[in-house]
Amino acid sequence: MIIHNHFDVNSKGHLTIGGTDAVELAKEFGTPAYILDENVIRENCRTYLRAAREHFGADALPLYASKALCFTGIYKIAAEEGLGVDCVSGGELYVAKRAGFPADKIYFHGNNKTDRDIADALDMGVGTFVVDNCDELEALSEAATRRGITQRILLRITPGIDPHTHRAIMTGNVDSKFGSAIVTGQAMDIVKRAIAADGIELAGLHCHIGSQIFDIEPFSDAAAIMVRFIAQIKAECGYEIKELNLGGGLGVRYTEYDRDIDYAEAVKDIATVVKNLCAEGGVKLPKIILEPGRSLVAAAGATLYTVGGVKEIPGFKNYISVDGGMPDNPRYALYQSQYTALIANRANEPRDYRATLAGRCCESGDLLGENMEIQKAKRGDILAVLVTGAYNYSMASNYNKLPRPPVIMLKDGVARVAVKRESYEDLVANDVI
């Protein structure tokens, strides 16, 4: 096992992903390539669904936050596993629809839904809008009224928790482009407007406090604030909030320095706190929605590259260059995200070499990691970066006109192309002159 159970080493000393030889995969599909172990994704979906129903009640629903990894096939998996999905743009809604995802289980997020987004979502019959602000509420109310329908919504609320500095820093995330803050009174204001708005059914509230969070406390603190707010709405408006969406953000083990989270246990712990809070506050337990993104898909993924060369600069760094980089994984360039990398064709050798992994773009910041522990590499080696299932393909670009890699899905030892490798023709498909 390397970081997660589905990454291992076979008798040839090759990395295996879900039991399949990564070197063989690189030979068959070329590099760079995203590999996904479908069994891991399905298992994670089942864990969340089972735990949510067991600890929050039969109506609880985990949504897959599909911005983490978005392509047609992933919505089919979410649908088959009984999850809802969270979409944040007209594009994500389009892909969900194309996959035949049931519209009533779609939650439509985003802090700036355009008129076209709103119209498209209403046309599709999207079950729930998560309304960010008063301007959107007004636009949606008008559009729904014009169609003679009543649109179910949640309101995005900013509880004022900064999960990374933590201990309910009451001003922390109030300064956010998302949602309406409780402490400023804007949350209560939008609640009152939503209750009164034509064409709108206010079903509940939503909050999302951040990402890659390993502790339960920030979630419990946010839940406490939300439950108190629900009680306040009841007292002030005589209105019962029936649904509470607690967002996503549970962390993922990217390196051996990260803890591995038992998601079923985490859901159970959050449920215990929420149920106690509701009992204490005299609030009927609302329907609970969870919104995991990365924790459903990140660990399932690995990216395979071919090493082009090694440069050792005396007194400075060792660089290993690969045939991808920030266009397929911008996360190190964006936020210095840490990963585990290894040479897939010599995965049994110790990772006793220190290197910076460089991409192939004309950009000094085009790195996949610095000071990484890896095997000594040479041109032609297959290099794997593990745990790339989330926010890699979905954030990929064509910088330097690099075609996006394919997404290869593994299921029970069979590898299938889920998304084709882009061709050079794809790169100019929209060029008109």
Ligand SMILES: *Cc1c(COP(=O)(O)O)cnc(C)c1O
């Ligand atoms: C990004 C996001 C999520 C998922 O976050 P993860 O850290 O990937 O679990 C859930 N809900 C909202 C509103 C988000 O923006």
